[in-house]
Amino acid sequence: MLDVCDIQIMKPLLAEHGFHFSKAKGQNFLIARWVPERIAEEAGVDATAGVLEIGPGIGPLTQQLALRAGKVCAVELDKRLEPILAATVGEFSNLEIIWDDVLKQNIPQLVAEKFPGLRPMACANLPYYITSPILSALLEAECFQAVTVMVQKEVALRIAAKPGTADYSAFTVFCQYYAQPEILFDVPAHCFLPQPKVTSAVVTLKTYEHCPWDIADKTTFFRTVKASFAMRRKKLLNGLAAGFSELGKEALAEIIAECGFDENVRGETLSIAQFASLSNAIYRRKAK
Ligand code: SAM
Numbered sequence: 001m002l003d004v005c006d007i008q009i010m011k012p013l014l015a016e017h018g019f020h021f022s023k024a025k026g027q028n029f030l031i032a033r034w035v036p037e038r039i040a041e042e043a044g045v046d047a048t049a050g051v052l053e054i055g056p057g058i059g060p061l062t063q064q065l066a067l068r069a070g071k072v073c074a075v076e077l078d079k080r081l082e083p084i085l086a087a088t089v090g091e092f093s094n095l096e097i098i099w100d101d102v103l104k105q106n107i108p109q110l111v112a113e114k115f116p117g118l119r120p121m122a123c124a125n126l127p128y129y130i131t132s133p134i135l136s137a138l139l140e141a142e143c144f145q146a147v148t149v150m151v152q153k154e155v156a157l158r159i160a161a162k163p164g165t166a167d168y169s170a171f172t173v174f175c176q177y178y179a180q181p182e183i184l185f186d187v188p189a190h191c192f193l194p195q196p197k198v199t200s201a202v203v204t205l206k207t208y209e210h211c212p213w214d215i216a217d218k219t220t221f222f223r224t225v226k227a228s229f230a231m232r233r234k235k236l237l238n239g240l241a242a243g244f245s246e247l248g249k250e251a252l253a254e255i256i257a258e259c260g261f262d263e264n265v266r267g268e269t270l271s272i273a274q275f276a277s278l279s280n281a282i283y284r285r286k287a288k
Helices: 007-016 034-042 060-068 079-089 107-114 128-140 153-159 170-178 218-230 236-243 249-258 272-287
Strands: 049-054 071-076 095-099 119-125 146-152 179-187 200-207
Touching: 007 079, 034 060, 034 119, 034 146, 034 179, 034 200, 049 060, 049 107, 060 071, 060 079, 060 119, 071 107, 079 095, 128 146, 128 153, 128 170, 146 153, 146 179, 153 170, 153 179, 153 200, 170 179, 170 200, 170 218, 170 272, 218 236, 218 272, 236 249, 249 272
Parallel strands: 049 071, 049 119, 071 095, 119 146
Antiparallel strands: 146 200, 179 200
């Protein structure tokens, strides 16, 4: 197996195929072998796993996944990588590559088709320019046991943030609605070619088998979350009044009291369970 993280091997390989990195496609390739090894290991990939990889690049993580998994399906946008991947991962019979944009895939259908009888997982060193849409699509697909991704460290901190902290955001609530996050380890910029400007981190999101939240209506829940974070450091009431103008400020003040929150409470201090009861009260009031 070619050690694609060895720069003495990688550089001539890329040159041989006239490959130039595309910034627009978020191409920062791993050049430290411990990183893909640790991602595959700590993601819990084994022979019972069917792994969807996004953006294999020249295959450092793909190799580590294919060595361990029952099956790997990798989705890569950049067709220029085809001959390079043929050299680096062509030997794996449990690997299939789909040459397309991951955001155009019907992920639940793909997973059902490619991984029958296996535990579906997603693993990736994500292209940072579309981290949020990809992560959203993976979680909304509701078909993975775990989603383990490398992202910018600041994004990892947002994903795993606690209520009331500076990193806690609507995206935090979105992620934690679906899964329990854990930051596994940091990856310094010198582990990539070309080097990104920021530190990265690997985060794993263990998805809930059964939704642990008592939520009457998912749309109202996420609308409540969005409105609650729209005006940070302002009273929750102001954000809700802007986001649910059809209910009026008076009714929303009553709802806040009904939920047992202080009238001066700020949206960014609420836990997911508290957002659930708030959104349920809003939903009930709208149905009246
Ligand atoms: N996995 C490789 C590694 O760790 O060295 C490459 C990671 S690089 C950060 C991101 C990869 O995602 C690139 O190979 C890029 O071409 C690919 N990519 C970018 N946008 C994509 C998209 N919309 N769908 C699928 N792959 C994409």
